[in-house]
Every structure is written in structure tokens, then in C-alpha cells.
Amino acid sequence: MPCLHHRKVPCPCTHSTVAKSITLKDKFENLNAHLIQDVAQKTDKIAGDGTMTATVLAHAIYSEGVKNLARVVTLWTLVKVTTTAEIAQVATISANGDTHVGNLIAQAMEKVGKEGVITIKEGHTIEDEIEITEGMCFDRGFISPYFITDVRAQKVEFEKPFILLSKKKILVLQDILPSLEAAAQSRRPLVIIAKDVNGEALAACILNKLRGQLQVVVIKAPGFAAGARLAKLSGGVAVIKIGGSSEVEVGEKKDRYDDALNATRAAVEEGILPGGGVALLKASLALATNTPGSTNPPSKLDAKIVPAANFDQDLGMNITTTDLGQMSK
Structure with missing residues (x-):
């Protein structure tokens, strides 16, 4: 449902003013609303009137364009690249x-x-x-500057470290104590990559680093899509x-x-499409007949083989001509 901005709209209102005052909760629907708003505003700026006609025409062109696009795109088969x-x-x-x-x-x-x-x-x-x-390689750095090993380069560099991976938040020392002890006994650095590390767990890591008892660094794990495993770090x-x-x-x-x-x-x-205009050529030839599986009778667009080079122009002209004809009735 559309909702008006929380502001006073001056009256008498022009169609352009009303259009600017409308927003939609759904971000995709709101994107389309902005498209119509731009049409109304530009028409009002250039012509000073005719915003309602421009809005109706823009809506019709967009709607018919999406229908034709959805039908034609099915003819362009994407080829997967795997080997x-x-x-x-x-x-x-x-x-x-x-x-x-x-x-x-x-x-x-x-x-x-x-x-x-x-x-x-x-x-x-x-x-x-x-x-x-x-x-x-992932776009994340150390949580605290106290972990820096090279002050001039502002970086942490370890050789042959132990790596602790966790998909949970680490807040208490007990959660990482076995890993800290194992790294200290082996005299090897420890890299902790977790959803988050805070509280006494983070304090213990920083304290060990500052005292020189253990080379350790804590990194906040990068975000993964739902169901993805932290094993993608491999x-x-x-x-x-x-x-x-x-x-x-x-x-x-x-x-x-x-x-x-x-x-x-x-x-x-x-995936890939055939290059050199082959996809457009196949699409234009397919328009000469009904789309496979369609029960609709051939339209004017279907009955005409559109040259690939002028496909988008002719399609736009057909849509615009049809919409103008409907508006004049």
C-alpha cells in the first residue's frame, strides 16, 4: 500500500506534486514508483503541463515492455560454463x-x-x-590494534599459526582456553576467526599478546549466505x-x-549467451510464430520478423503506438 511522506503537500496539487509525495514500503515497488515520478517531474519541467498523460503513458510502456521482455528472454538460453x-x-x-x-x-x-x-x-x-x-583472502582485519606485529606497516604477520574457526560469538575465556594453551605449549601463533569475540575472551587475548606470552590475533569472520559453511575459507x-x-x-x-x-x-x-548477435537473431526469428507453449494467437509483434539490429527500437515503437491508440479511444 502506498504511504504519503510526513509533510504538508501544497494545494491545489499538481500531478507531479502528488507523485513526489508517494513512497512504497517494498523497495522494488518503490523503485518503479521513482521511475514514474521522474517522468512526471521532467514533463512538468519541460512542458509545464501534461504530467497525468505522461504518467499514464509511462506506466503503459513499462508494463508492456516487461511483458515482452519476459517472453523474449526465455528464448535466450544461457549456457553454463563449468569445465x-x-x-x-x-x-x-x-x-x-x-x-x-x-x-x-x-x-x-x-x-x-x-x-x-x-x-x-x-x-x-x-x-x-x-x-x-x-x-x-577475505575483506576483514584484526579486531584490535593491540594485535599488530609490524607497527610501521600496521599489519599482523604470522608463520604456520594454529587457526581456530568458530561460527559463534566468543565471550568467555573458557571457550578459547584450550586453544590458547595448545598454542602456548607448541610455541606457535594463534589466529582466531569467529562471528565475534568480546568480553573477557578478547581481554585475555590482548593481555597475552602485550605480555609476550603468546602471539595471537582475533578476526571477525566474514558474512556467509544462509546455510553456507565456514569451510569456504579453504x-x-x-x-x-x-x-x-x-x-x-x-x-x-x-x-x-x-x-x-x-x-x-x-x-x-x-552462464553465457551466443555472441555476435546470434541471440538476437534467434529471438527475432522466434517472434515470427507463437512462443512455444503459448496458447495466445499471434500478435502484430509476433507476426513480424524484427531485424536484430533494430529489435529494441521497433519493439519500443510498437508498444508506444499501441498505448497511444488505447489512450485515444
């Missing part, structure tokens, strides 16, 4: 046919997985290189170092690597 060979093919095409770039990106994704981190940076040799590091990190004989060559290759990596990530996550 290493398919990943290499996508990366190669995005790198302007450079199979070396495609194979290296495919190799990196195979090693670290979809959840892993792949970084592209300039190397110091002639040849391209790839380095794989087991583990995972991914990996791949660094592709780009080589070349000159700075210009390295820069050009880096651009190709970046484009190929971005395209490949999107393809693995969402």
Missing part, C-alpha cells in the same frame, strides 16, 4: 584470441576455485607466471604475474588479462 576447457575458451575469446591468456586464467580458476582470489599484477621477467597460495589465492620485454607490452597484456578474467568470472557465475 576447464570451457573456461579457457571464454577467457581466450575475451583476450582477443590469445590462447596463452585463456589457458593461464583457466589454470588459475581450476586451482583456487570459484571462491578463490585471482590477482593480476606486473612481473619482473619476460614470461608470464602464476603463483598459487593455498588459503583464502579456497586459495592465485597471482598471475605478467612478463614482457617493455612497459608498453606489459600494460597491453595486463588489459587483456583483466578483461578476460572479468568476463570469465561472470560466465562461470551466470
Whole structure:
């Protein structure tokens, strides 16, 4: 249900003023409401009148557009990219046919997985290189600056630490005491990654660190989707170092690597469509007949094979013409 802003709306009200005073609780519905509000405001600013007509027309165009979009999109079959060979093919095409770039990106994704981190940076040799590091990189830092081991670099760096993972909040010392004792006896650092650490548990970790009794750091765990396990921390990190004989060559290759990596990530996550306008061509041919499974008679849009190059323009013209005709009746 729409609800008015808590403010006084001047009267007599114009349609543009009324439109601006309406918000919807649902964020997606409110997004569409803002679309109509923009139409009314721009019409009022440019023409000074006709906001009601513009609002009705915009609503009709949007509604019919969504209907046609929903019907046409079903004709564009997404192809899933799963195998290493398919990943290499996508990366190669995005790198302007450079199979070396495609194979290296495919190799990196195979090693670290979809959840892993792949970084592209300039190397110091002639040849391209790839380095794989087991583990995972995530956007979280230490909870307290008292855990810092390198003051100048403002970072914590450990070698071969014990790692305690917990999906719960740690508030009492007893919850982590066995891990603290095990790390102290083995003289190895301890990394605690938990939903949260506070109270006496955090105080004990800081005190042990300041006294030099134990190298420890506490990190707040990154958020995971519902049902996901903390075991996703078992991914990996791949660094592709780009080589070349000159700075210009390295820069050009880096651009190709970046484009190929971005395209490949999107393809693995969402799938791919046939390129070169093939999807639009198939969609335009399918419009010549009813959509499979539909019981509706052919419409004017279906009866016309729309050239792929002008598909969106012709579709918009058809919708607008139809809506204007309905409004004039």
C-alpha cells in the first residue's frame, strides 16, 4: 500500500506534486514508483503541463515492455560454463584470441576455485607466471590494534599459526582456553576467526599478546549466505604475474588479462549467451510464430520478423503506438 511522506503537500496539487509525495514500503515497488515520478517531474519541467498523460503513458510502456521482455528472454538460453576447457575458451575469446591468456586464467580458476582470489599484477621477467597460495583472502582485519606485529606497516604477520574457526560469538575465556594453551605449549601463533569475540575472551587475548606470552590475533569472520559453511575459507589465492620485454607490452597484456578474467568470472557465475548477435537473431526469428507453449494467437509483434539490429527500437515503437491508440479511444 502506498504511504504519503510526513509533510504538508501544497494545494491545489499538481500531478507531479502528488507523485513526489508517494513512497512504497517494498523497495522494488518503490523503485518503479521513482521511475514514474521522474517522468512526471521532467514533463512538468519541460512542458509545464501534461504530467497525468505522461504518467499514464509511462506506466503503459513499462508494463508492456516487461511483458515482452519476459517472453523474449526465455528464448535466450544461457549456457553454463563449468569445465576447464570451457573456461579457457571464454577467457581466450575475451583476450582477443590469445590462447596463452585463456589457458593461464583457466589454470588459475581450476586451482583456487570459484571462491578463490585471482590477482593480476606486473612481473619482473619476460614470461608470464602464476603463483598459487593455498588459503583464502577475505575483506576483514584484526579486531584490535593491540594485535599488530609490524607497527610501521600496521599489519599482523604470522608463520604456520594454529587457526581456530568458530561460527559463534566468543565471550568467555573458557571457550578459547584450550586453544590458547595448545598454542602456548607448541610455541606457535594463534589466529582466531569467529562471528565475534568480546568480553573477557578478547581481554585475555590482548593481555597475552602485550605480555609476550603468546602471539595471537582475533578476526571477525566474514558474512556467509544462509546455510553456507565456514569451510569456504579453504579456497586459495592465485597471482598471475605478467612478463614482457617493455612497459608498453606489459600494460597491453595486463588489459587483456583483466578483461578476460572479468568476463570469465561472470560466465562461470551466470552462464553465457551466443555472441555476435546470434541471440538476437534467434529471438527475432522466434517472434515470427507463437512462443512455444503459448496458447495466445499471434500478435502484430509476433507476426513480424524484427531485424536484430533494430529489435529494441521497433519493439519500443510498437508498444508506444499501441498505448497511444488505447489512450485515444
